[in-house]
Structure formats: structure tokens, C-alpha cells
Amino acid sequence: MDELQELAVQPGVEQLQEANAAAPRLELTVEEVIEEHVGSLGFGQVVHVFLVSLAWMFDAQSTLVTIFSDAEPSWRCTGSSSSSCSSSSSAGMCGLDRGAWEWVGGRKSSIIAEWDLICDKKFIAGIPASLFFIGSLLGSAAHGVLADTYLGRKKTVLLSCLLGAITSFLTALSPNIWVYTLLRFTNGFARSGIGICCLVLATEAVGRKWRGQVGQYGFFFFTVGFLSLPIIAYPTRTSWRAIYKVLSLLPLAYSILVIPFISESPRWLAVQGRTDEAIKVLTKFAKLNGRKLPSNLSISNPVNTDDTTKAESLWSRKWAARRIIILMVAGFGVGFVYYGVQLNVENLNFNLYFTVGVNALMEIPAVFLGSILLSYAGRRVLFSASSYIAGASCILCILFAKKAAKSKGSFAQLGVEAVGFMAASMAFDILYVYCVELFPTNVRNFAVSMLRQTLMLGAAIAPHLVSLGRLSPSISFVMFGALSIFSGLMTIWLPETRNAPLFETLEQQEKEEKRSSAPAAEMEMVA
Structure with missing residues (x-):
């Protein structure tokens, strides 16, 4: 009886298997x-984005650590020569004998104190920060490829995290400037691949609905890294080398403990x-x-092996080259202002740790406000408006400069x-999201x-403007304001990307954009 039942069931199983095999x-x-099967944003993607972000x-810490390590610390007259020191105070330390004054935090508190980068050597102090950003500039191209x-x-x-950890530790061992x-x-160069x-x-x-918010989410952790700097720097304020040693441990731990649980981009895998x-x-x-993909699902390969799509270059299409050039020009101004304003806090006549903390805290509303606005407004309008506000604020700082100079801030x-x-x-955050789309x-x-x-190129020039701002703060604020407003104007020539799909190849994007723009052109002709 069992054998008969088994025989009766067997044809049904075979038919089911045949049906599955025959299914398209x-x-x-x-x-x-x-969009259709995984979900635009679910628990799996939230965990993935969190671990990646x-x-x-570490990107923020390695970029902004020079606010503390390369700062010019306070100085004071020594007890034995306080009278002669005070009589020459209008000339500053440069008009005094080296033994007539001392650094408040000791000679190890910053590179300026340890290697006496003052007076005729003042502008040497801006070279390390500039070379850091030039390294980031070159590293960005290498890591992008x-x-x-x-x-x-x-x-x-x-790779970027491991090399960043190694170079940070070696920096702490530097024998000279x-x-x-x-x-x-x-x-x-090493850390440029992280961001x-x-x-x-x-x-x-x-999915497309959450791209803007997810893009902003990463900048929230950049802010966390920014906020952590004063916390790390204050206990190590008597030794700039200790700051770098602490910062070298964090990306190393991340590489070992977190990266193994991160998934590769499915879009990149498909293109490959x-x-x-x-x-x-x-x-x-x-x-x-909590979902399941169809059993008969296959991913279409957007790259044909018998054509030149694999060898497509950003410069092979005029529209793509035009877009990236406009973005790069805008990025130069934004990078100049974003990093320059952070480094320029020493020209505000406030406690350095306090002003850095205030700026770091301002990153939080910037991230959350940007995330909310990206859900309702276009990228182009938001970037331009943010750039204009940043530029106007920098110029307004000049009005309060004299009052700040007379008091302690x-x-x-x-x-x-x-x-x-x-x-x-x-503006900095939105421009990145805009570029992705x-x-x-x-x-x-x-x-x-x-x-x-180009962001790093602007940042590389900013430290020298900050050094100039030590002589005249108004000059630095005017330059920051003008470049920020100029950057906002550049996006007039770029298309809006809100709720637009992400394409896989330049050829596919060109065809789809031409197809979508055709009905609009026809409507204009009819009108």
C-alpha cells in the first residue's frame, strides 16, 4: 500500500520539478x-549602512587632528624676565629673547611649540596640513579607480583603514617638521578611500527614496569623529604625538572587528x-x-562582454565630462570653505577646545536638517541655498571682528x-549625495x-589663508564668503536628481535620460 502511495505521489513531484524548470x-x-523584492530600506540595509558609516x-579624525596638533599654543613670560617681557609685549614673542618666554603647555604640546614654527618660520606651520590635503587629492583618484x-x-x-592606521602611528614618531x-x-593619501x-x-x-538620507547618515558619523577629537586631544594636550597614537588604533580595530561583516555592493558585483x-x-x-527573493530570479548583466561598455570612461561622454567639471569647480569652493572655517577657529579669540566643540555640535543639526530637506526639496536648490548662507555668514563675521579683538571674544x-x-x-554633504546620483x-x-x-585641493589652500588670517582675520573671512557664494552659482548648469533611478552604465544613463527628456521636449513644441 505504501509503495502504491509512493508511486502515486512521485509523478506529482516530477511534474512540480518540471514546472519549476520550465518557469520563465x-x-x-x-x-x-x-525596489520590488528586497525593500527600499529595511533592517538588513540599516545594519549594513551603520557598519559602513x-x-x-576615522576620516574626520585624521583630517581635523591638525586643529590641535598644529595649533599655536599660548605662551607666557618667564618669572626671571617678566618685566622686560611685558614692556616688549606689543611686539609679541618675536621681539623677545628665547629665554624670556615659554609655551604654556610645554614644548611637546604641538608641532609649532616643539619645532618653534613662529616668527620667520610661521608659514611653515601650514605646509603639513596642505600636503595632507594634496595627498588626499591624489589618493582619491587612486582609490576611485x-x-x-x-x-x-x-x-x-x-585598504584605506589599514594604511591610515599605519601612517598615523608613524606620524607620531616624526623627528622633524x-x-x-x-x-x-x-x-x-591613505585615508582618502574611506569617505x-x-x-x-x-x-x-x-532604494531611490532613501538615498539622500543614507548619504547624510555617513556624515553624522563624520560629526561623531569630529566631536571625539576634543575628547581625545584634551587628555593628551601636553603631547601631540599621543593624539596620533590613539587615532591609529581605531581604524585598525575597525578593520579587524567590523569590515568582515560588511557586504560588497551588489551593483558593483553586477557590473563586474x-x-x-x-x-x-x-x-x-x-x-x-523578512522577505524572500523569487527562486527563478536572475540579475541582468548591464555590461556586455562584446562591446566597449566595460572600457567606458567618465571623459568618454561629453555630458558626463561637463557634469564632473562643474561639480569639481563647485567642490573646490566648498572644500575651501568647509575645511578652512574649521581651521580658522583659532582666529576667533575663543578657547580652542570650546570653539572646536561648538563647530562639531553644529554638524549634528546640519546632518539632520539636510536629511529632512532632501526628502522634500531638490539637491540643486538645497546646495545653492546652503552655499549662499555659508558665504553670507563668513562675510558677516567681519562686522564682529573688531569687537572680538577688543575683548576676549x-x-x-x-x-x-x-x-x-x-x-x-x-552644502558639503549634499554635494556628495548629488554626485552619487x-x-x-x-x-x-x-x-x-x-x-x-577638488574638495581636498580647496582644503589644501585653506591652511595658508588661515595663517594669513592670523595677521588679518577679515581677509580670510572675505575669501571664504566669496568662494562659497561662487560655488552655489555653479549648479545652475546641472540637472535635478531627486527620485531619479541609479543607472549602471554611462550608455544606459544616456539612453534613459534622452528618453525621459523627449516627452518634455514634445510638450514644449506643442505649447
Whole structure:
């Protein structure tokens, strides 16, 4: 009887298997799989974005550590020569004998104190920060190519964190200013892959509705890293070398404990032809989201092996080259203002730790306000408005400069500067999100790296303007304000990308954008 039942059931099983085999394959793009089956943003993607975005803290720390390590500390007259010292105080320390004064925090409190980068050596103090940003500029190009071609987003983040940890530790061992400058350059080169890859790796895992918010989420952790600097720097204020040693441990721990749990971008895997791996990543996200992918699902490969799509360059299409050039020009001004205003806090006549803390706190409303506004407004309008506000605030700081110079600081000037920095931070964050949405997967990381290069180029020049601001704060504020307003004007020539899909190749994006713009052109002709 059992054998008869088994025989009766067997044909049904075979028919089911045949039916499954005969079922048509469901071939979708990664964008369609995320929107229709995985979910635009679920628990799996939230965990992924959180783990990826943690690395932004190290990006902030390595970038802004020079606020403390390269600062000019306070000095005081020595007891034996206090009378002669006070009589020559109008000339500053440069008019005194070296034994007539001393650094308040000791000679190890900063590189300026240890290597006496004052008076005729004053402008040497800005060289390490400039070389750091030049290293970031060159490193952005290298990491962008690696992330788009050979290594992918995840492995590039790992490489950047490991090299950043090593170079930070070596910086603490610098015997002189020139070795220190070289190591700051290498550290800038090493860490440049963190920001560009983390942003792309996070946004490529979510649907179009949440791209703006996810892009801003990473900058929240950049703010956390910024806020952590005064906490790390204050206990180590008597030794700038100790700051670098502490900062070298954090990315090393992240590389060992966190990166193994991060997934590679399914979009990048699909572009590389590794569609089976892309499905595994999407299956993992779907499972954590409480969903299940169809059994007959396959990912369409957006890159044909028999054409030149794989060799597409950002410069091979006029529209793409035009967009990146405009973004780079805007990025230069934004980088100049964003990093320059942070480094310029020493020209506000306030306690350095207090002003850095205030600026770091202003990053928090910038992130949250930017996330909310990106849900309702276009990227182009938000970036321009933020740039205008930042520029106007920098110029307004000049009005309070004289009052600040007469007293120990003007809270009105600090307040205006803080608002300007918040607006500059919003413009900085939004420009990154805008860049991600303007270009397809096969050149996206390279495009972000090109933007990063010009941001770093502006940042590389900013320390010298800050040094000039020690002589005349008004000059630095005018330059910051003018460049910020100029950057806001540049986006007039860029398209809006809010709620637009992410494309995989330049060819695909060009076809789709022409197709979507055709009905609009026809409507204009009819009108």
C-alpha cells in the first residue's frame, strides 16, 4: 500500500520539478530587485549602512587632528624676565629673547611649540596640513579607480583603514617638521578611500527614496569623529604625538572587528559580471528584511562582454565630462570653505577646545536638517541655498571682528560663524549625495573621487589663508564668503536628481535620460 502511495505521489513531484524548470527566468536589474523584492530600506540595509558609516569617524579624525596638533599654543613670560617681557609685549614673542618666554603647555604640546614654527618660520606651520590635503587629492583618484575596477568598494575601505592606521602611528614618531609633513601627506593619501567608498557602498544598497538620507547618515558619523577629537586631544594636550597614537588604533580595530561583516555592493558585483555574488548579497538583505527573493530570479548583466561598455570612461561622454567639471569647480569652493572655517577657529579669540566643540555640535543639526530637506526639496536648490548662507555668514563675521579683538571674544561673531559652518557642512554633504546620483555605477566611485580631489585641493589652500588670517582675520573671512557664494552659482548648469533611478552604465544613463527628456521636449513644441 505504501509503495502504491509512493508511486502515486512521485509523478506529482516530477511534474512540480518540471514546472519549476520550465518557469520563465525573472531577469531584473539590481535597482528593480531592491525596489520590488528586497525593500527600499529595511533592517538588513540599516545594519549594513551603520557598519559602513562607522568608518567616517576615522576620516574626520585624521583630517581635523591638525586643529590641535598644529595649533599655536599660548605662551607666557618667564618669572626671571617678566618685566622686560611685558614692556616688549606689543611686539609679541618675536621681539623677545628665547629665554624670556615659554609655551604654556610645554614644548611637546604641538608641532609649532616643539619645532618653534613662529616668527620667520610661521608659514611653515601650514605646509603639513596642505600636503595632507594634496595627498588626499591624489589618493582619491587612486582609490576611485581601485573601487570601480579591481578591488571594489569593500576591499578599498579595508585598504584605506589599514594604511591610515599605519601612517598615523608613524606620524607620531616624526623627528622633524619635514618628516612630519611627508607622513601627513601619506596619511592623506591613505585615508582618502574611506569617505568616497563608504558613501557609495552605503547608497548603492538602498532604494531611490532613501538615498539622500543614507548619504547624510555617513556624515553624522563624520560629526561623531569630529566631536571625539576634543575628547581625545584634551587628555593628551601636553603631547601631540599621543593624539596620533590613539587615532591609529581605531581604524585598525575597525578593520579587524567590523569590515568582515560588511557586504560588497551588489551593483558593483553586477557590473563586474559577478551576478551570482550579487544575488547572494541581495538574498542576505531580503532575509534580514523578512522577505524572500523569487527562486527563478536572475540579475541582468548591464555590461556586455562584446562591446566597449566595460572600457567606458567618465571623459568618454561629453555630458558626463561637463557634469564632473562643474561639480569639481563647485567642490573646490566648498572644500575651501568647509575645511578652512574649521581651521580658522583659532582666529576667533575663543578657547580652542570650546570653539572646536561648538563647530562639531553644529554638524549634528546640519546632518539632520539636510536629511529632512532632501526628502522634500531638490539637491540643486538645497546646495545653492546652503552655499549662499555659508558665504553670507563668513562675510558677516567681519562686522564682529573688531569687537572680538577688543575683548576676549565676541559671542555674536562665534554665533554667526557657527551658523555659517553649519550651512557649509550642509552644502558639503549634499554635494556628495548629488554626485552619487549624477553618475552610473561603472564610474560612480571615480566621479566621487574626482569631486573629492577638488574638495581636498580647496582644503589644501585653506591652511595658508588661515595663517594669513592670523595677521588679518577679515581677509580670510572675505575669501571664504566669496568662494562659497561662487560655488552655489555653479549648479545652475546641472540637472535635478531627486527620485531619479541609479543607472549602471554611462550608455544606459544616456539612453534613459534622452528618453525621459523627449516627452518634455514634445510638450514644449506643442505649447
